[in-house]
Amino acid sequence: MPRMSEAEKQRSHNRILDAAAQLFRERGVEATSVADVMKAAGMTHGGFYRHFESKEDLIAAAFRHAVDDVVSGMEREEASEGQERERQDYIAKYLSQAHVQDSRHGCPLAAMGTELARTKGASRHAGAQASDRMAALLRDTSETGSDQGLATMALLMGTITLARLAGTEEEADRALEAGRTAIDLLQDHWPKDRS
Secondary structure (H helix, E strand, O other): OOOOOHHHHHHHHHHHHHHHHHHHHHHOOOOOOHHHHHHHOOOOHHHHHHOOOOHHHHHHHHHHHHHHHHHHHHHHOOOHHHHHHHHHHHHHHHOOHHHHHOHHHOOHHHHHHHHHHOOOOHHHHHHHHHHHHHHHHHOOOOOOOOOHHHHHHHHHHHHHHHHHHOOOHHHHHHHHHHHHHHHHHHHHHOOOOOO
16 A cells, blocks of 8 residues: 555644544534544544544644634734734624534634543643633733733633523523623723733
């Protein structure tokens, strides 16, 4: 059998990461096996160890991959006006019924955060790094050095969790609207001299 080129290996690696990032967000880390991920990637279970040392290694890599996917727009923008627009777009998409209904492509911290908090090692470290990274991106561009981004992230994650727990779409909409109101209040009333 011919050897796989580096480019082919990288494509396979990315297919595994895409499948894992989606399945872990949709089903949860514990409920998703390596075999599930490899099947979703269209590969055999035996090929897993050419890419990852363990499921723990896969969890951390897939989580980082998912975070990269959802925040790349905010990170690419360099001008402060563009950063603010990307931040507001991210918040609007986050607090939407589409995000409530689609955890598979949504915020990895909201979908996987509680499971990562119960782990040790690489996956927990990846969760902590993502928290810091997302909080920095969610901070109003005029609030350098403050915890306003962390407060925004806490409101977003709490809101999406409540909306997903709601029994009906109307109840989920109420939770989303409450979250929007809370974000607006936070943005309007965050103390400018607080750090």
